Amino acid sequence: MTQPEHTGEPAPVPEASPVIQPPKRGVSVPLLIFLVLPLIGLSLAMLFMFLSAGARANAGLPTPGPVTLPPMPTPIDLANTPAVEFQLTSFDGELVNAADYRGRVVFLNFWATWCEPCKREMPALAEFTASQSPDGAVVLAVNVEERRIDVEAFLNQYNIRGLTVLLDPTGDTADDYGIFQLPVTYVIDGTGVIRYPKYGEITLEELNAYTEALNAERAS
16 A cells, blocks of 8 residues: 655644524514513503402492581570689689689689680780789689699790689589680679670770779769
């Protein structure tokens, strides 16, 4: 057998065939729609079931009818009736009897620290009291259902001095006079009869006018 002639040069290496990559493909729009639509449909079906369940639950509830509020209470007409006797402890700790002021014009005032008209009228009550003689008209300011410490803070805050402040912590005296709103002031003559009920804030001018009218009546 004839051997190939050896020339001393390396035999040529055959070239490698190039690797052919498959072409890259984008996401098919029809395929994307095909996948998303079922999810949307499922979400809508669940929402419909939730709303339907809520509607069925509410269907069994009764429809509320019109609400009729009870009428507001009206003040008890105490004009020309004897004042209710009472004993209350003053802010200073003294026991005060309403009968002790018989023969004098008495302004029986019911108030509270949270009452805005009461706050406005307090300085007028104090000023009126300061202008009276020892046997003149008197103001009995009855605080309704509050603690002494709260009354003290109020009097200090508004610098109310010289006013006879009585404490009605249970509200019994206020109930005896039919109090359901504040402030209320009953003008009592020297015989112990309520002559004028004043509902709402009372002014210094009104205090003086009531006093002059009752004093003139007694002098005639």
